[in-house]
Structure formats: C-alpha cells, structure tokens
Amino acid sequence: MELYYGISGSGFVCHTINPRLFKEQIAFIIKHAGDKVLFADLTFLPILEALAPQLRKLKAVVMLTDEAHMPKSSALPKLKSYETLLAREKDQFNWPELNENTACSLCYTSGTTGEPKGVLYSHRSSVLHAMAVCTPDAFNCSASSTVCPIVPMFHVNAWGIPYLAPMIGAKLVMPGAKLDGASLHQLMTGEGVTFTAGVPTVWLALLDYLDAEKKTIPTLMRVGIGGSAAPPIMLQRFADRGAEVIHAWGMTETSPVALTAALTGKHAKLSNAEKLAKRAKQGRPLYGTEYLVVNGAGKPVKHDGQEFGDLHIRGAWVASSYFKSKEKAAFKREGWFNTGDVVNVDEDGFFQIVDRAKDVIKSGGEWISSIELEGIMQAHPAIKEAAVVSRPHAKWAERPVLVAVLKSGAVLTYEEMVMHFTGKIAKWSIPDELIVVDQLPHTATGKLLKTVIRKLVLAR
Amino acid sequence: MELYYGISGSGFVCHTINPRLFKEQIAFIIKHAGDKVLFADLTFLPILEALAPQLRKLKAVVMLTDEAHMPKSSALPKLKSYETLLAREKDQFNWPELNENTACSLCYTSGTTGEPKGVLYSHRSSVLHAMAVCTPDAFNCSASSTVCPIVPMFHVNAWGIPYLAPMIGAKLVMPGAKLDGASLHQLMTGEGVTFTAGVPTVWLALLDYLDAEKKTIPTLMRVGIGGSAAPPIMLQRFADRGAEVIHAWGMTETSPVALTAALTGKHAKLSNAEKLAKRAKQGRPLYGTEYLVVNGAGKPVKHDGQEFGDLHIRGAWVASSYFKSKEKAAFKREGWFNTGDVVNVDEDGFFQIVDRAKDVIKSGGEWISSIELEGIMQAHPAIKEAAVVSRPHAKWAERPVLVAVLKSGAVLTYEEMVMHFTGKIAKWSIPDELIVVDQLPHTATGKLLKTVIRKLVLAR
Numbered sequence: 048m049e050l051y052y053g054i055s056g057s058g059f060v061c062h063t064i065n066p067r068l069f070k071e072q073i074a075f076i077i078k079h080a081g082d083k084v085l086f087a088d089l090t091f092l093p094i095l096e097a098l099a100p101q102l103r104k105l106k107a108v109v110m111l112t113d114e115a116h117m118p119k120s121s122a123l124p125k126l127k128s129y130e131t132l133l134a135r136e137k138d139q140f141n142w143p144e145l146n147e148n149t150a151c152s153l154c155y156t157s158g159t160t161g162e163p164k165g166v167l168y169s170h171r172s173s174v175l176h177a178m179a180v181c182t183p184d185a186f187n188c189s190a191s192s193t194v195c196p197i198v199p200m201f202h203v204n205a206w207g208i209p210y211l212a213p214m215i216g217a218k219l220v221m222p223g224a225k226l227d228g229a230s231l232h233q234l235m236t237g238e239g240v241t242f243t244a245g246v247p248t249v250w251l252a253l254l255d256y257l258d259a260e261k262k263t264i265p266t267l268m269r270v271g272i273g274g275s276a277a278p279p280i281m282l283q284r285f286a287d288r289g290a291e292v293i294h295a296w297g298m299t300e301t302s303p304v305a306l307t308a309a310l311t312g313k314h315a316k317l318s319n320a321e322k323l324a325k326r327a328k329q330g331r332p333l334y335g336t337e338y339l340v341v342n343g344a345g346k347p348v349k350h351d352g353q354e355f356g357d358l359h360i361r362g363a364w365v366a367s368s369y370f371k372s373k374e375k376a377a378f379k380r381e382g383w384f385n386t387g388d389v390v391n392v393d394e395d396g397f398f399q400i401v402d403r404a405k406d407v408i409k410s411g412g413e414w415i416s417s418i419e420l421e422g423i424m425q426a427h428p429a430i431k432e433a434a435v436v437s438r439p440h441a442k443w444a445e446r447p448v449l450v451a452v453l454k455s456g457a458v459l460t461y462e463e464m465v466m467h468f469t470g471k472i473a474k475w476s477i478p479d480e481l482i483v484v485d486q487l488p489h490t491a492t493g494k495l496l497k498t499v500i501r502k503l504v505l506a507r
Numbered sequence: 508m509e510l511y512y513g514i515s516g517s518g519f520v521c522h523t524i525n526p527r528l529f530k531e532q533i534a535f536i537i538k539h540a541g542d543k544v545l546f547a548d549l550t551f552l553p554i555l556e557a558l559a560p561q562l563r564k565l566k567a568v569v570m571l572t573d574e575a576h577m578p579k580s581s582a583l584p585k586l587k588s589y590e591t592l593l594a595r596e597k598d599q600f601n602w603p604e605l606n607e608n609t610a611c612s613l614c615y616t617s618g619t620t621g622e623p624k625g626v627l628y629s630h631r632s633s634v635l636h637a638m639a640v641c642t643p644d645a646f647n648c649s650a651s652s653t654v655c656p657i658v659p660m661f662h663v664n665a666w667g668i669p670y671l672a673p674m675i676g677a678k679l680v681m682p683g684a685k686l687d688g689a690s691l692h693q694l695m696t697g698e699g700v701t702f703t704a705g706v707p708t709v710w711l712a713l714l715d716y717l718d719a720e721k722k723t724i725p726t727l728m729r730v731g732i733g734g735s736a737a738p739p740i741m742l743q744r745f746a747d748r749g750a751e752v753i754h755a756w757g758m759t760e761t762s763p764v765a766l767t768a769a770l771t772g773k774h775a776k777l778s779n780a781e782k783l784a785k786r787a788k789q790g791r792p793l794y795g796t797e798y799l800v801v802n803g804a805g806k807p808v809k810h811d812g813q814e815f816g817d818l819h820i821r822g823a824w825v826a827s828s829y830f831k832s833k834e835k836a837a838f839k840r841e842g843w844f845n846t847g848d849v850v851n852v853d854e855d856g857f858f859q860i861v862d863r864a865k866d867v868i869k870s871g872g873e874w875i876s877s878i879e880l881e882g883i884m885q886a887h888p889a890i891k892e893a894a895v896v897s898r899p900h901a902k903w904a905e906r907p908v909l910v911a912v913l914k915s916g917a918v919l920t921y922e923e924m925v926m927h928f929t930g931k932i933a934k935w936s937i938p939d940e941l942i943v944v945d946q947l948p949h950t951a952t953g954k955l956l957k958t959v960i961r962k963l964v965l966a967r
Contacts, residue, residue: 178642179638181642183647183675188643190644191770191771191772215644309649311651312652331650334638
C-alpha cells in the first residue's frame with residue numbers, strides 16, 4: 048500500500064508482478080517493463096534467488112523488512128532493507144506536481160496464451176475508474192464501508208480498491224496469504240467487513256466453509272465478483288446469507304471494471320428468479336465507457352439477449368495500446384479495443400459474456416457457449432468445477448465435451464449429465480462426452496486454462 | 508432538459524437565468540454574458556416584453572412552444588417557435604467532438620450584494636462534479652433511483668442532477684411551477700420519488716403539509732438539502748418519516764456541491780442525538796476538492812470544532828475566476844477560492860458554516876454566529892422563520908437581534924426567547940432584542956437578505 052502511493056505519487060510507475068507466474072514469465076516481465084528497482088516480501092526471496100542472473104540490471108532489490116530480518120547472504124545483487132531506506136529519509140516530502148496524464152502504474156495481462164502484455168495506467172485513468180467504481184451501481188462504497196479486497200494488489204490494481212477506499216474514506220482491510228474459508232471468515236467477522244471483492248474460486252471455498260461450519264459474516268452486505276463469470280447459484284448462496292452479489296466484468300485493458308450487473312428501476316417488479324437471471328449477466332456499462340457489439344458481418348447485434356457478437360469498448364479508462372508492443376490487432380480506430388469476448392445484449396442493455404471468442408464451440412454452423420454450459424453444470428450437486436471445451440468432429444466441425452472435477456465422494460454418469468442439461472439448453476448443445484478428472488488447470492489468476500484442457504481432451 | 512444537452516452538446520454555452528431576479532438584473536446578465544439567442548417558456552413572456560428594448564441585440568428569442576401557441580403580436584424582436592425550428596431539422600445530427608475543457612454552461616451568482624457574477628463551467632468540470640455527487644456519501648443515486656430536483660434548473664444547474672440522472676440511468680422527475688406541499692406530495696407519491704433535493708424553505712412547506720394532512724411519501728429515502736443551512740429539527744422531521752437528509756454545502760463557484768454531511772464508520776456507535784448533531788453540519792469534502800481554513804492570523808485553524816476561520820477551496824469543479832470580470836479578490840494563488848464563509852472544523856474533518864464572513868456578529872472581541880442562533884430558534888414551536896443580525900452597539904461594537912416570523916396564531920415574548928436560548932449558547936450570545944415581523948426578505952433563491960434585514964432593524 049505504501050508503494051502504491053509512494054511510487055506513483057513521486058512520479059514513478061508502480062509495476063506490480065504476480066508472484067505465482069512461471070519464473071520465465073516473471074523474468075520476461077521485469078525485462079520488458081524496464082524495471083529499475085524491485086520491491087518484494089521476504090516470502091518471495093526463493094523466487095528472486097532463482098531469478099538472480101536475470102536481475103543484474105536492476106539498481107536495487109528492496110526487501111520489505113527491517114535490517115534484522117534481512118537475509119544473511121544472497122545471490123541477489125544490491126539487496127537493501129526497505130525500513131532502513133525509509134529511516135534515512137526526512138519526515139517531510141515535497142510531492143511533485145504531476146500532469147494528470149503521467150503514468151502511475153503498470154500491469155501485465157495474465158494471458159492464457161502468448162507472452163504477457165503490459166497495460167500502462169495514468170493517474171487520470173486510475174482516478175476516473177476509482178470514482179466510477181465507488182458509485183451505488185458498482186461497488187457502492189462510502190466512508191461507512193469496511194472494504195476488503197480478496198483480489199490481490201498485483202491483479203489489475205486489486206480492481207481499483209486500494210485507490211477508492213482512501214478516496215472516499217472507507218476502512219480498508221487487506222487479507223494475508225491465507226485465502227481459505229476459515230481464514231477469510233475470521234478476518235471478515237473480526238474486522239466487520241461490509242464489502243469484499245474477488246474471483247469465484249475464492250467464494251466457492253468461503254461459501255462451502257460457511258455451510259459446513261454453519262457460520263455467518265453478519266456485517267457483509269455486498270460482494271463484488273469478477274475475473275470469471277460467477278454461476279447463478281453463487282449469487283443465490285450469498286443472497287441466502289443477506290449479502291448482495293454485484294457481478295462485474297473487466298479486463299486488464301479496461302482498468303479493469305467496465306460492466307456491473309446492478310438492476311434498474313424497471314426491474315423492481317421482476318420475480319426473484321428473474322432478478323437473479325438478470326444479475327447473473329455481466330451487466331451494464333459504467334458511465335465513462337462506450338460499447339459496440341458487432342456480428343460476423345460487422346453489423347451491430349440486435350438487443351434481444353440472443354444474437355452473439357464481438358465486444359468492442361472504449362473510454363476514459365480503456366487502453367489504446369499495449370506497453371512497448373507492436374501488437375496492434377486488438378486496437379482499432381477511434382480508440383476501440385476488441386476485447387476478444389463474445390457477448391449478447393438484452394433489451395435493457397445488459398451484456399452477457401457468451402464466451403471468449405477463441406473458446407466458442409462451433410458445431411454444425413451453430414455457436415455453443417462453453418460458459419453457459421459450465422454455469423449450468425456448476426449448479427449440479429456432484430460438481431466441484433466444470434469446464435466445457437471442443438473436440439474436433441468430422442461432421443459437425445466441433446462438438447462440446449464436459450471435463451469435470453467432482454465433489455469428494457460424488458458420482459456423475461453421462462446419463463445424469465444429459466438429464467441435467469435437458470430442458471435448459473438446445474439438445475444439440477449437450478456435450479457428447481463427460482470426462483471426470485481430479486483437477487483442472489488454471490492460470491495464476493484462477494482462470495481455466497482452456498488451451499491445456501483441449502489438449503487433455505485430445506489425448507484421451 | 509433538451510436545451511441543456513442540445514446547446515452544450517453542440518459546443519455552445521447554455522446560460523440559465525433565474526426569472527425571479529429583478530428585471531434590471533436579468534437585463535444586466537443577458538448583456539454581460541453576451542447571450543446570442545434567448546429561449547423562454549410562454550410564462551415569462553411578460554417579463555421579456557418589459558425587457559424588449561434591451562433584447563434588440565439578440566439573434567432570436569425562441570419561445571418553448573409550437574406555432575399555434577405563439578403570441579399573436581409582440582414587442583420582442585425576432586420571435587420564433589421552438590417546435591417550428593426543431594421540425595425543420597433532420598433526425599440525424601452529427602455531434603461535434605469537443606475538447607473536455609470546452610465551456611458548456613454559465614450561471615450567475617444570486618449575489619446578496621453587488622452585481623451578479625458569472626461562473627463558467629466546462630464539460631470536464633460538470634462531468635466530474637456529477638460523478639462525485641452520485642457517490643453513496645453524496646446524493647447516492649443509481650439506476651434504480653427516481654430523482655426529483657426541486658432546486659430549479661437555473662439554480663447552479665439544479666446541483667448537477669440533470670447531468671447525474673442520465674449519467675447513471677436514474678428516472679428523472681421534474682416539478683412544474685407549483686412547489687407547495689400539496690403539489691410536491693402529489694408529484695412524489697405519483698412518481699415514486701426516492702431522492703429529492705432543494706432548499707430548506709421548500710421542505711418546511713412540505714413537512715408542514717404532511718403533518719397537517721397526516722400524509723406520507725412512502726418511497727422517499729433521501730433528501731438533499733443545501734442552499735442554506737437546514738435546521739437540525741428538519742433532519743429529525745424527515746428521519747421520523749423514514750427519509751435520511753443529506754446536508755450538502757456549495758456555491759455557484761463550486762459547481763455547486765463540495766461538502767456533504769455523511770457519517771463515517773467511526774460514527775456508527777454514536778447516539779441518535781450525536782449523529783444528528785454531526786449530520787446537521789455542512790460535512791466533509793467530496794473527493795476532488797481541497798480545503799484550507801485560516802484564522803485572522805492566516806494560520807490553519809485547530810480541528811476542534813470550535814476555532815473559526817475563513818474557508819478557502821480549490822479543486823476539479825471550483826472556479827478560478829469570474830466570467831469577464833475584473834473582480835479577482837476572492838481568487839488567490841494556486842487555485843484557491845475564498846468562499847466568504849466562516850467555518851469551524853471538527854476532529855473528524857466535518858466543516859460547520861458558522862456564518863457568512865460579512866454576517867458574523869462581532870461583540871466585545873468575541874464572534875457570534877448568526878446561523879447558530881437561527882438554527883436554535885428554528886426549533887422553537889412558535890417560530891416559522893428566524894433571522895439574527897447585528898445592531899451597532901457603543902460598548903460591544905455589535906449586538907445580536909432576533910427578527911422572527913411567527914406561526915399563525917403563535918406568540919413569543921422576549922423572556923420566552925431568552926429561556927429557549929439559555930443553556931444552549933453562552934449567555935453573552937443571547938440576542939438583546941426580539942423583533943416580530945410578518946415576513947422576512949429573501950433573495951430569488953430563497954436566502955435571507957441580511958443586508959435588508961439589518962436596515963429594517965436600524966429603522967426601528
């Protein structure tokens with residue numbers, strides 16, 4: 048937190064790195080970004096030691112500890128103690144006057160394929176994003192909120208929460224390394240957390256813990272879920288505990304929050320089931336962003352909640368290029384960024400992510416949304432986690448396959464799977480196969496690695 | 508509403524005029540602003556007719572009506588029908604790309620003394636102001652809100668509400684000319700208003716009507732009050748009806764909203780009376796504005812809720828000059844604007860307006876807040892409206908005088924007044940005189956005209 052404000056406020060760029068990336072990716076990112084000084088917790092010393100040969104060009108490696116806890120010997124060059132450096136400085140510091148377009152932070156996309164790509168944020172874009180994310184239809188945070196981001200500070204600036212909490216005077220609670228259900232429950236009840244935000248995987252663990260231990264988090268009023276789509280059952284499970292889920296959508300390239308699924312006045316009279324269906328979509332654009340959804344013919348799609356199209360976005364906190372990259376394909380004229388997501392738009396302007404463009408299953412001229420199928424299976428009592436990918440098919444081009452991790456002791460047959468899908472989707476969309484596995488591969492930020500899962504299916 | 512967006516969106520400046528100003532002031536403002544085209548409701552035709560000689564330089568006077576309702580004959584030059592002009596245009600309009608710093612609107616201060624002064628707003632400042640005012644600690648508006656500004660569209664852009672409602676997708680309800688209790692009750696219950704905003708005078712009438720008729724506005728959740736200080740009893744009367752008052756403070760020069768009195772997490776444990784006292788202050792700065800409160804010696808005041816000082820403010824929606832004016836006294840170096848308000852600041856950073864600098868009563872070296880005394884008397888059952896001004900005094904320099912309008916049939920003696928003040932303020936702050944009048948003079952925007960009231964006292 049000190050580094051967020053100290054580095055950016057001094058006119059430098061705070062470049063966060065996901066320590067769970069592969070070592071090669073970390074080395075690539077440090078070199079590509081042109082990092083000058085690296086700050087790290089002691090926990091990550093082994094990772095850094097292994098990277099020592101690639102860190103020679105850094106001016107310093109600063110460990111976030113005092114002199115007494117510094118490593119006795121290390122292969123790392125120019126190793127310094129953060130507290131020792133701080134103690135040398137005066138209490139007074141003259142913050143420079145910075146142009147609002149000065150770069151303040153840098154994140155790299157976790158990229159399920161290819162090299163990580165950097166997105167540079169300015170003070171201006173970060174402030175506007177945080178202001179928009181405070182509003183009642185987004186994270187709805189105020190000076191009476193206690194805000195606890197479970198999304199880490201290296202993951203697209205923790206969705207802007209380290210900026211918005213001081214901005215509006217909220218109490219900010221940071222989790223430690225332990226993100227299991229018991230640890231989160233203890234932290235949140237102890238600190239009286241009213242708002243939290245994170246990816247679905249974390250909430251699954253917390254909800255299961257609360258169920259198993261018959262515990263509650265009485266102060267919790269709102270949960271921001273993004274990173275990947277939250278299954279409708281997850282919204283319901285939080286609602287049963289008195290906490291409203293706000294489904295949000297974004298990308299590293301969009302700072303990240305761009306859509307939130309808050310109901311509008313016209314939805315007041317919907318049934319609970321209808322409201323849930325609406326709120327399980329990715330939602331409506333925040334003011335400050337603009338959208339264009341175009342079908343294969345390059346025409347805007349109908350707002351009927353059915354027709355699919357590629358989602359393009361531009362706005363005050365949307366990137367117009369990657370940092371030091373020649374990759375321009377995603378950036379179009381007049382600031383439009385092609386998200387690579389396929390969406391539909393309903394009559395209320397609610398967007399629903401149908402799939403990543405590259406994960407859509409194209410079967411006999413029809414498109415099948417892998418995400419829709421995963422959401423349906425996630426509600427099945429035997430399922431712990433579900434992934435749907437394509438297998439090439441001679442007649443239909445591609446056919447869907449369900450790859451599932453089952454709950455401890457649970458059993459699921461192919462026939463039971465078909466029965467669960469029947470009536471919920473078109474018959475030809477039901478997967479041809481069920482493959483049960485012990486675990487599914489994820490990116491460092493918890494997203495399903497579909498490229499690896501497709502290879503796994505091909506190998507069977 | 509069409510003019511707000513049509514004029515500003517085309518790159519022109521939408522200059523609103525308060526039709527309740529004196530004719531001479533209206534003529535002055537039109538000339539000073541360099542207005543090119545005047546748009547007006549038919550209601551205001553008589554005012555315009557009387558000003559006809561001063562309107563000769565306008566390119567057109569456009570009446571907001573169709574051809575059938577246009578006046579048959581008029582002294583006004585180049586009179587046109589709005590609907591006829593619109594009908595001539597194509598459905599498609601290419602909005603120009605505007606730099607965000609382009610001027611979009613212009614308001615003149617109502618000025619209790621001197622000529623009205625113009626404040627020019629940019630698209631940028633108006634957007635940032637509206638984003639800040641949407642947040643939970645300000646007007647807390649969302650797409651599920653039904654928003655009804657009782658503050659008129661010519662009064663500092665209706666506090667930004669015509670911008671923020673479309674921005675976040677709220678339903679916007681505009682009142683007509685009738686602002687009496689019965690009309691507002693009918694409008695708000697009929698449309699299901701959840702948020703409204705206006706000056707204390709309007710709410711006094713509405714609350715009295717609801718009391719007398721034993722009526723409610725069940726959907727109303729939040730009431731923004733500003734323009735002048737709301738007496739604590741008004742907050743309580745709304746609270747008794749389930750509506751939370753958000754006290755807001757601002758000026759034409761600050762777009763206008765700059766402070767809002769929303770409680771923070773640390774106030775959760777206060778008693779209801781303590782919360783009310785806090786919320787009756789003008790409140791905390793919105794993110795995007797900065798404050799400096801300096802005493803007579805030019806030093807920052809202590810944050811003890813006691814020491815008075817002059818309030819200076821700067822920020823993203825604070826003016827740095829008046830439009831086409833040589834008056835620079837209020838604008839200091841580095842963007843600071845001297846508001847002319849005297850405030851104290853408490854340990855939580857809540858500001859309380861003690862008085863207008865020119866209305867503070869200086870008695871025997873001590874400062875007496877006329878606003879504090881008015882607030883106390885406003886809670887007395889006999890009082891309809893209370894004003895406290897100074898009368899020059901040979902020994903003490905100035906002494907306070909209470910000028911009061913009583914409720915129909917009510918009686919108030921000087922001794923009853925003294926008893927009501929006793930124990931609430933220092934004994935030497937209690938007014939030396941009580942003058943009962945039939946009515947008090949106000950500016951066109953409902954503020955007490957202290958200059959006139961002081962003359963009235965001197966004439967007794």
